[in-house]
């Protein structure tokens with residue numbers, strides 16, 4: 172059964188019923204730049220993170236093209252260092268971390284809670300502007316000579332290099348506080364602004380996931396903030412604590428950095444989990460299998476993720492006992508993660524599956540994340556990691572989770588809520604084709620990296636021995652395919668804004684509160700403050716009529 | 724941002740010298756607004772503590788590694804100036820608490836007075852801190868004029884740490900203690916300045932009669948912030964001044 176076949180002809184151009192929504196209720200530059208509306212802020216984030224993603228993607232293509240030939244095809248070695256650093260830093264700090272909470276989270280969370288806005292709208296706007304200033308600082312850093320430390324900024328190189336580390340460091344500090352304030356806002360919103368009757372266990376799982384993410388954002392990010400500040404101080408007045416020449420210990424930097432950055436990988440992935448939980452249910456028209464398990468596993472992940480940072484440092488010279496403990500604890504992360512994966516598959520099982528584009532992206536996620544997660548477990552095994560550390564195996568692992576899983580879940584969510592946000596539908600056929608191209612391109616890019624990594628190809632090298640050339644060729648071809656797929660996606664999404672068909676009020680037949688408002692939502696979200704009387708994901712209450720009524 | 728069909732809740736002023744307050748449109752009740760802001764602010768304070776947590780972690784790491792350096796370094800600080808500053812901040816925490824109390828009981832004059840006293844405490848604290856820094860400067864332990872001149876790898880000379888009296892000569896990496904001392908107290912000092920600025924802002928609002936028993940949220944939050952500034956100092960003082 173598909174739910175997206177309209178029963179009435181809804182070709183464009185029909186004048187809208189004239190009711191105002193958040194998009195057209197006011198206009199002019201300041202009505203956006205100064206808005207306190209969570210939906211408008213969400214859209215501004217969407218534009219921002221998309222630009223960052225496209226920049227990061229461009230850098231990625233440059234990296235891959237350079238690696239076409241063993242001597243390096245495009246850049247001098249030193250310039251190559253800058254290109255891959257730019258790619259990593261843009262993708263991690265400007266895209267993957269803020270993307271889902273900032274854009275879709277802002278857009279959907281208050282809707283799902285039945286609230287008029289997030290609890291602290293001014294702070295929300297501030298978060299967005301902090302993000303912008305972080306982006307400006309990153310761009311400034313490029314103008315001031317770039318930076319070549321890798322996205323991890325390891326000391327002591329980040330202290331000694333003559334590049335613009337201070338500028339990007341301050342940029343990351345600002346981005347960190349942007350992320351903290353978003354998290355803080357969501358925690359307060361979830362605690363204080365749930366609609367009457369919306370108990371904790373009636374909250375959609377996207378909300379649970381964002382809640383767990385927010386806890387991590389608030390608790391882990393300050394440590395990143397002070398770490399990048401200390402690196403900046405180190406460069407400004409040689410404080411000495413990360414500088415071995417001055418008695419400092421660079422390994423302490425690594426501890427600080429990973430104390431944040433391991434939880435940060437869950438800051439990145441938990442919102443993606445939330446989207447997938449939501450989508451497998453809606454597009455299979457079935458309540459989630461193991462709702463509470465999924466909710467609690469998010470919290471479990473949030474807690475465990477604070478205890479495993481040392482698995483990034485198995486070759487740093489930390490004590491053997493610490494390595495033991497970190498390796499052992501790392502395996503525990505796999506448990507709640509696997510619980511989720513099994514629950515999603517069980518949800519789809521015997522569901523009434525609608526194979527529309529959001530669902531296709533979701534299925535792609537399920538496959539790719541299985542590989543990404545399991546290779547993480549392989550890397551968590553101490554003895555294996557000694558060999559695989561700093562090889563392309565690690566690169567492939569984290570691209571399977573960050574690009575293949577998180578970015579794809581973001582795309583899935585974008586396709587899912589696109590009709591909700593704009594009241595229009597993109598071209599579904601093109602969407603399915605693009606999803607296929609992206610899936611193929613992605614795997615062609617990164618599967619070979621597992622193989623060459625396990626055969627010893629080190630990461631971050633500008634040149635390589637010719638034996639690895641076939642893998643690099645495959646990878647570069649894959650990257651081009653992936654780039655084309657993404658370009659196609661951008662095309663039909665943007666095109667839909669100008670000539671898309673009208674979407675339905677409830678395009679996919681969702682039953683969470685976000686589908687109980689007019690589409691697109693009015694400025695204050697609900698015409699009447701909603702209250703909740705049914706359990707979450709109870710599809711028996713679905714009013715099929717809303718899936719056939721065109722958006723207003 | 725109030726819209727057709729939505730009532731807005733207004734908290735009436737208790738008397739002519741006060742203003743009434745409109746609850747933000749997305750809240751249903753003043754209590755909800757109050758609790759949301761309070762929860763948000765507590766979370767913010769948690770991030771501040773974690774931010775300092777990184778510095779404290781670095782402190783303990785190097786204290787453990789360079790025990791003697793930290794002992795000797797601690798001896799170079801004037802513990803009685805530190806103690807004096809501790810009492811100034813403690814006292815100012817009390818005046819701030821009394822300020823919040825006055826707002827809750829709609830005593831405009833007292834609110835202004837207690838806030839003023841708190842700002843005075845902040846100023847005294849900063850003046851004392853200034854003289855402490857000055858002394859360090861004179862002994863070549865932290866030479867502010869050369870703070871950003873860098874490190875000369877060839878001579879092993881750090882521009883801002885000359886230690887010309889040789890007080891730290893016998894211990895390894897004497898500058899590390901002072902680097903940490905400077906960084907922690909400077910970041911704390913920045914918080915003192917921000918806190919004092921916020922209290923001045925509160926005083927402006929108070930003069931206009933914005934705060935009263937029905938609405939004193941900003942006073943409450945700034946009060947919490949000031950207590951945090953105090954609390955962090957309570958940890959800094961023994962760690963830095965009494966370490967020997």
Ligand code: HEM
Nearest residue numbers: 436440482483501504505544547548550551560561569572
């Ligand atoms: C779920 C989402 C995940 C994300 C977003 C993620 C992300 C990352 C990233 C970015 C790195 C490389 C960092 C760098 O050195 O630049 C990495 C490495 C690693 N990951 Fe994951 N990861 C995820 C899941 C897992 C899981 C489930 C495990 C194990 C249970 C795991 C274990 C590891 C280990 C051990 C390394 C270190 C490998 C090395 O550097 O030698 N990861 N991951």
Ligand SMILES: [Cu+2]
Nearest residue numbers: 433436482483
């Ligand atoms: Cu990790």
